[in-house]
Amino acid sequence: MSGLPPYADLLGLTLEPDAEGAPVLxxxxxxxxxxxxxxxxxxxxxxxxxxxxxxxxxxxxxxEADAGVKPINVTVDFMRGGRDKPTRARGTVTRLGTRVANVEASAWQDDPAQPIAGARMNYLVLRS
Amino acid sequence: MAFAFDPARFFNGEGARFGHGAAIGIGYRAHGPDWCELDLPYAAQLVGDPESGVIASGPILTMMDMAASIAVWNRAGFTAHATLDLRVDYLRPATPGETLVGRGECYRVTHSVAFVRGVAHHGDPDDPIAHVAGTFMAPGGYHR
Structure with missing residues (x-):
């Protein structure tokens, strides 16, 4: 078990924090x-x-211990075929507002500058 | 004449045994000249939020990608193609324990681009869980 949700285990995901401690999957x-x-x-x-x-x-x-998030939508762009090798991905929060967060994510295999796919997501931020 | 793709045969054959679609449990329901309907039974391994038991959004996207891809093949014949982009609006959370139905439709094909849309629901298309719009590209072109 990875400490990630069951669906992440199904994908075989593991967490590899970068030098600053930001999550990379x-x-x-x-x-x-x-x-x-x-x-x-x-x-x-x-x-x-x-x-x-x-x-x-x-x-x-x-x-923020009391903050929750819900996905509103996602747009995925597929740029290259994903080959028979490990894939890494990281997200970037481009704006964190009081109600909405805009997040981007990028996935790559050999070179982060040559992504195989990218996503933009909007999240609803719930603060009780 | 384009080579016809038989989604029923695919999902009852190798499609049911190998790969990501099989891993998450996607099944075949029905298809027509420009559409395809698949389903995704609820399973604990698909859960994205253990507290609520709601499945992750990823499996819904996978089902809609496959339903839309087959819808393109139903309309234009089987050819190698790839998803160019896919947008999913998550209209409401899926209900834990309930099977998801995903219907993809190909509403336009050009020389090399196919345009798709679709809806995921729990049996009533008028009460959708997710709405999808996207495009596919065929490097060798589509047979229209």
Whole structure:
């Protein structure tokens, strides 16, 4: 178990914080995430991106114990096929407002500057 | 004439045993000339929020991506293609324990781009869980 939700375990995700402690997710290549033979399923890439966006937002909200978040929408752009190798993803909170957070996420294999896919997400921020 | 893709045969055959669709439990329901309906039974391994038991959004996106992809093949014939982009609006949380139905429709095909839309629901399309819009690209072009 990874301490992540069951769906993250299904994808095989593990947390690899960067030097500053910000969350980076690692997804190994394997049958549960394969689409056509030899390539990642776009849905698995999207699941990784959404989880990376969520982790980045939770990390940003770490000081607020009573804050919760709900996804409003996601837009995923697929830029390159995901090959038979590990994939990493990280999220960036571009704006954290009182009600809405805008988060971006990027997934890459060899080079973070050559993403295989990217996502933009809007979240509802719930502060009781 | 384009090679026809049979979603029922795919999901009753290798599609049910291998890969991400099989891992999350996506099944076939029905299809027509430009649409395809798949389903996603509730499963503990899909949960994104253990407190509420609500499934993650990722499996919904996967189902809608597959339903939309097959809808394109139903309209334009089977060809190698890839999702260019997909947008999902999460209208309300899925209900824990209930099966999700995902209907994808291909409403326009050009030489190399197919436009899709779709809805995920719990049996009543007028009470949707998620709404989807996206595009696919075929490097070798679509047969229209």
């Amino acid at each position: 690692l997804m190994p290549f394997g049958d549960p995430v394969v689409g056509r033979p030899g390539f990642l399923h776009g849905g698995a890439i999207s699941g990784l991106l959404e989880m990376a966006a969520y982790m980045a937002l939770v990390h940003e909200l770490a000081g």
